[in-house]
Amino acid sequence: MKWVYRILSLIAAFFFLAPLVWMLIVSIKQEGMKIVTLVDWFTPPYSFAVYDEILSTTKLMNWTFNSFFVAVCVTILTVAVAAMASFAISKIPFRYRTAMFFFVLAGLLIPGEAVIIPLYQVAKDMNILNSYQGLILPALASPVAVIVLKSFFDGVPNELVESVQIDGAGVWRIFWSIMLPLTRPALASMAILTFIGSWNNFLWPFLSVTDDNLFTLPMGIPTLMNQYSEDYVKPMVINTLSSLPILLLFIVFERQIVKGISLTGIKG
Structure with missing residues (x-):
């Protein structure tokens, strides 16, 4: 067989x-x-003449840098915030801890499109539209990352944490030296999935950015496609150049990506 x-x-x-x-x-x-x-x-x-033309006459490389920079910042900050939040909910006893977990869990029930208008209004009031801050900060909240990491932190025996506390380690020492190394596979998986999600994000950059110098690839590519709608070669060159970074990422981190999908239960 x-x-x-x-x-x-x-x-x-x-x-x-x-x-x-x-x-x-x-x-x-x-x-x-x-x-x-x-x-x-x-x-x-x-x-390869069309490659030279696209690279020299369009802002594709600038948009690629924007996508990469935003994705890296979102990934680092999201994983850091989610790790601290999940560690607190899992291992630090405080009042309403269970209620806090269900509050985070409820975030999975609300589609992102439902909060896009109030999110835009908040970003406008903070004067962060048309900026890297406006592209990065609204993407940091990730209930999925908090829930997945919490399940890993729950798997660490409380006796281990208590023994380290007896030796005089504080909360930050436990978090940094004990919990993070033990949950490294989950952190790597969530980091990769967060990077891919940020790289492919279209709706929020489309609403929050009007300056073409700040466009990300999902925003900039359709504008180029409209210019070359009757041609085949140039759209394929654009798609090839924009796909190379994420293809290389997949080739390098294939195992972690598959593991991350299996951990979170994401399909499609």
């Missing part, structure tokens, strides 16, 4: 990789090539 599963896996991999391969090949075709049959998409001549 193993060879049957291998064949089915290869077939599935082919269907998933075929659009990617097609995009890469079309991106190095020459502009204005006549396409009559399917074979014409894959035949020479090839050229």
